[in-house]
Amino acid sequence: MNPEYALxxxxxxxxxxxxFVLQSNAMVAAKLQRSTRRRALLGHVLQVFLGHALLLAxxxxxxxxxxxxxxALAHAVIDALxxxxxxxxxxxxxxxxxxxxxHWASLAVLATFFSEDFRMHPGDLNLRxxxxxxxxxxxxxxxxxxxxxxxxxxRWNPHxxxxxxxxxxxxxxxxxxxxxxxxxxxxxxxxxxxxxxxxITAKSIVRFRELDQRRFxxxxxxxxxxxxxxxxxxxxxxxxxxxxxxx
Numbered sequence: 001m002n003p004e005y006a007l008x009x010x011x012x013x014x015x016x017x018x019x020f021v022l023q024s025n026a027m028v029a030a031k032l033q034r035s036t037r038r039r040a041l042l043g044h045v046l047q048v049f050l051g052h053a054l055l056l057a058x059x060x061x062x063x064x065x066x067x068x069x070x071x072a073l074a075h076a077v078i079d080a081l082x083x084x085x086x087x088x089x090x091x092x093x094x095x096x097x098x099x100x101x102x103h104w105a106s107l108a109v110l111a112t113f114f115s116e117d118f119r120m121h122p123g124d125l126n127l128r129x130x131x132x133x134x135x136x137x138x139x140x141x142x143x144x145x146x147x148x149x150x151x152x153x154x155r156w157n158p159h160x161x162x163x164x165x166x167x168x169x170x171x172x173x174x175x176x177x178x179x180x181x182x183x184x185x186x187x188x189x190x191x192x193x194x195x196x197x198x199x200i201t202a203k204s205i206v207r208f209r210e211l212d213q214r215r216f217x218x219x220x221x222x223x224x225x226x227x228x229x230x231x232x233x234x235x236x237x238x239x240x241x242x243x244x245x246x247x
Contacts, residue, residue, distance in 0.1 A: 001126040001129045006125040006126065007125075008107055009132035010056060010131070011111055013135035013136040014068065014071065015136070016144070017135060020140055025174075027040050032083070045073075046072075049072035052072065055131075055132060063117060070110055071107065071110060074110070079099070082095055082099045085098075093148075096147065133242065137237060137238045141181050146227075148226075184228060185231045185234060185235060188235045189235055
């Protein structure tokens with residue numbers, strides 16, 4: 001694997017780990033409030049440094065820690081600009097996409113700039129790059145795909161009469177989605193597509209009575225298929241992206 005790609009995948013794993021695993025929903029909400037923004041942003045930047053350092057330090061020692069620091073500083077600048085733009089014009093999905101694109105671009109710049117330093121570093125860059133990409137896909141498969149599915153479903157209300165789900169129901173649904181996508185990802189990664197189908201079937205059995213309501217059943221089907229599609233895309237990303245780049 002090209003050193004630039006291998007290092008980029010490791011950096012991407014650290015970024016996804018920080019943004020979608022270490023960062024909580026409460027911290028995301030705190031960053032949106034001006035009164036708590038500075039402290040929450042500082043806390044998240046520390047998470048970004050930790051996420052990168054967890055992957056880079058064991059692989060590359062002190063040089064990896066230095067790279068983690070640069071990645072955290074770049075992340076802080078991008079997040080601060082994103083929050084300013086959100087204050088100006090709220091657009092969750094649009095700013096999310098722009099924010100992630102900017103983070104990926106900054107990681108690509110760092111990977112290119114530091115690739116020569118890591119080129120002769122002992123260790124299997126192919127293995128390290130693959131490990132970084134796997135962590136990135138697994139991490140994004142949790143809250144990243146969950147956010148995209150939630151934005152996709154936002155226009156529909158599954159409850160008759162316009163009633164809203166309780167906060168507890170929303171949290172439980174979010175956690176079920178995270179566990180479901182993680183299990184589906186791991187099963188499909190091992191080629192166990194039949195077992196992945198059983199997971200969705202088991203989930204449908206639990207909701208059997210609610211599926212009698214057409215409005216809820218359509219909403220449930222949309223959410224399940226969107227969540228399943230997210231896991232499928234990430235599995236194929238992990239399998240095919242290194243081959244595409246090598247080609």
